[in-house]
Amino acid sequence: MAVAVSFGLTALAGYLVYTNSAGTSEKNLSLVIRFAISPIVAVLIGTVVGFLSKDRPVVITVLGLLPWTVMFLASPQKPPT
DSSP: OHHHHHHHHHHHHHHHHHHTOTTOOHHHHHHHIIIIIHHHHHHHHHHHHHHHOSSOHHHHHHHHHHHHHHHHHTSOOOOOO
């Protein structure tokens, strides 16, 4: 469930950024994603994992955040300024 929520929230965040990106530079979008949207997604995933897990919260947290973290760390470099 945590992995599905992770992918779902990431896709939703990407869609919201895409729909609201008209007239915004790539540099500004990169900053918004890196410093606003990514932390919000991480907090929401952590909240869902906290509600869902009672036995092994650390394992479920790692599995829930793993796809999101891999995508975040494998993202292309920031656009030049």
